[in-house]
Amino acid sequence: MASNIKYPEDKVLYFIRGDHxxxxxxxxxxxxxxxxxxxxxxxxxxxxxxxxxHYYGNPKKVDALTDFPDVDNLYHSSIxxxxxxxxxxxxxxxxxxxxxxxxxxSLMMQHERKFDMAIKKxxxxxxxxxxxxxxxxxxxxx
Amino acid sequence: MSHPIHRLSVKQIISxxxxxxxxxxxxxxxxxxxxxxxxxxxxSQKAVxxxxxxxANQMFYSIGDGSTDSSTEEMGINKVYRVDVMDNDGDYIQIxxxxxxxxxxxxxxxxxxxxxxx
Numbered sequence: 001m002a003s004n005i006k007y008p009e010d011k012v013l014y015f016i017r018g019d020h021x022x023x024x025x026x027x028x029x030x031x032x033x034x035x036x037x038x039x040x041x042x043x044x045x046x047x048x049x050x051x052x053x054h055y056y057g058n059p060k061k062v063d064a065l066t067d068f069p070d071v072d073n074l075y076h077s078s079i080x081x082x083x084x085x086x087x088x089x090x091x092x093x094x095x096x097x098x099x100x101x102x103x104x105x106s107l108m109m110q111h112e113r114k115f116d117m118a119i120k121k122x123x124x125x126x127x128x129x130x131x132x133x134x135x136x137x138x139x140x141x142x
Numbered sequence: 143m144s145h146p147i148h149r150l151s152v153k154q155i156i157s158x159x160x161x162x163x164x165x166x167x168x169x170x171x172x173x174x175x176x177x178x179x180x181x182x183x184x185x186s187q188k189a190v191x192x193x194x195x196x197x198a199n200q201m202f203y204s205i206g207d208g209s210t211d212s213s214t215e216e217m218g219i220n221k222v223y224r225v226d227v228m229d230n231d232g233d234y235i236q237i238x239x240x241x242x243x244x245x246x247x248x249x250x251x252x253x254x255x256x257x258x259x260x
Contacts (some may be wrong), residue, residue: 001231001232002228002229002230003194003196003227003228003229003259004228004230005227005230006230007228007229007237007238008226008227008228008229008233008235008237009237009238011192012220012237013229013237013238013240014225014237014238014239015239015240015241016205016239017202019204019205019207019209020203020204020205021195021204021205021222021225022201022202022203023202023203023225023227024199024201028199035153041201042198042200042201043167043196043197043199043200044198045196045198045200045227046195046196046197046198047195047196047227048195048196048212049193049194049195049212049228050194050196050227050228051193051194051195051196051203051225051226051227051228052191052193052194052225052226052227052228052234053191053192053193053194053217053219053225054189054190054191054207054222054224054225055189055190055191055205055218055220055222055223056187056188056189056190056217056220056221056223056227057183057189057190057217057219057220057221058180058183058188058218058219058220059179059180059182059183059186059188060179060218061176061179061180062152062172062175062176062179063167063172064146064152065151065152065156066152066153066154067151067152068149068150068151068152069150069152069155069175069178069179069187070179070195071182071183071186073147073148073149074185075151075182075186076149076161077150078151078153078182078206079150079155079175079178079179079182080150080158080159080176080182082174082175082177082178082181083155083159083171083174083175083178084159084162084163085176086177087159087162087163087166088247099166099169099218104187109196115178118193119182119186120182121184123218124222126205128172134183136180141247
């Protein structure tokens, strides 16, 4: 079922409040006149699939050995670094030998650095799918 | 023309980890892999689009962990960057965003998950 609203871009607004999205409109199906204070209210009619939300989402978790991580394949080897980093940290925390602990910590930091470089420092460069020349289109004032 | 790319399955990741940690439990490694995926998810932007039913007289829609779309699929929203609303022709039209404080009227009755002091 389509909406009753012909021009949502003029009549509908949204805002984000924590973990909730607020959807408000000046449109009234009954044509009631509202004061300015109460101009924006919730939709007064239901619309199936009425809202399309575009967002950056969480990757899916893995459950089985045959799963592939739901992130770009460029990051897959970094996951190995992350896991090794955690395991070296566990080792360092459980060994009674101070010398060995230093060794584990040093290896842990190497893997942490590799992971951080790949994801945080160069992550944007790797994931960008855009290319080519860019053009600035001047606004038409006519 | 086929264009195979190199990917690592969970099994291959575990196998690489076990070169150094042969006794690391599989379930623990898998849990760490999921931690890594969540961490990467903060930086790697996975663009997703979901349809949500508009409910009559409901101002607020949940976008938290576990919130679902109109086909009851979990959405897993990190950051909303655009919202469209269906017009009377069934086409989706982008709508503007305002700040939380701008609308004067607050519809507390339609907020199912609102936190009230207990």
